[in-house]
Amino acid sequence: MFPFIKFYNLTSKGFLDKVYPYRKTLPKELRENLVKYFLNPNNQSNKKSKGIDSRIIAIQHAELISKWIDKLEITDEMKNPYEFKLILRGSRDGFSPNKFHEICDNQPHTIAIIKVKDNSEILGGYNPIIWKSDGNYGVTKDSFIFSFKSKSNVKNYVLSQVIEEELAICNMVDFGPTFGFDDLAIFGTDFYSGSCCNRSDYEKEIRETNDEFSVEEYEIFQIMKD
Structure with a gap:
């Protein structure tokens, strides 16, 4: 039952009334993370x-990603948070490169969120420029x-900035959202089954393995502010 509960969308009162009485039934790691989250007044001020x-992700992931975009420290408060507008969901729109490019080409400021099949990993990337289908690389210093590691632990993350600006965004027509040569490469005919992460043009490995993986779900959001 727990994967379907959006814990981090609750207010402190909602957590106290609806979840805390049943805390002993929660996995220990999740329980501790939730208590720390709802005891932190900074997290509650961000409920606006x-x-x-x-x-795939909860509101606290979106808030952290927003801070990365604005190059803020983790402890900084965002006075005007981004809106994450869903424009593609694999289970709704399909898992083909054609559908990705049909919906997402020419859309600026997008976040790709990928749930890896058969484990708890969540992968993603930020593209501040537009996606294309021209077979070339998009140039940016801000991707x-x-x-x-999992949806329940936002603090266990790896953030990897682009280092080869000329190769930041891969616009291959047969690929889904792809960053660098194959730093985060989403492709394959069946649920993007040939996807992989091999460090090349970004500063860090974001997975502990270079093995190929399949995509259980993926979402593309366009971000905007008022």
Whole structure:
């Protein structure tokens, strides 16, 4: 039952009334992370953010990604949070490169969120420029890729900034959202089954393995501010 509860979208009162009485039934790591989160007043001040329509990440992931975009420290407060507008969901729109490019080409400021099949990993990347299908690379100094070990622990992450600006964004027509040569490469005919992460043009590895993986779900968000 726990994967379907959006814990981090709750207010402190909602957590106290609806979750805390049943805390002993929660996995220990999740329970401790939730208590720390809802005891932190900075997290509650950020409830003014607009929420996120995601099956993969929660609001606290979106807030952290927003800070990375604005190059803020983790402890900094965002006075005007980004809105994450869902424009593609694999389980709704399909897992083909054609559909990705049909929906996402020419859309600036997008976040790709990928749930790896058969484990708890979440991968993603930020593209501040537009996606294309021209077979060339998009140039930017502001893109980054990242990973979270699981949805329940936002603090366990890897953030990797682009180092080869000329190769930041890969615009291959047969690929989904791809960053660098294959730092985060999403491709394959069946649920992007040939996807992989091999460090090349970004500063860090975001996975502990270079093995190929399949995509269980993926979402593309366009970010904007009022």
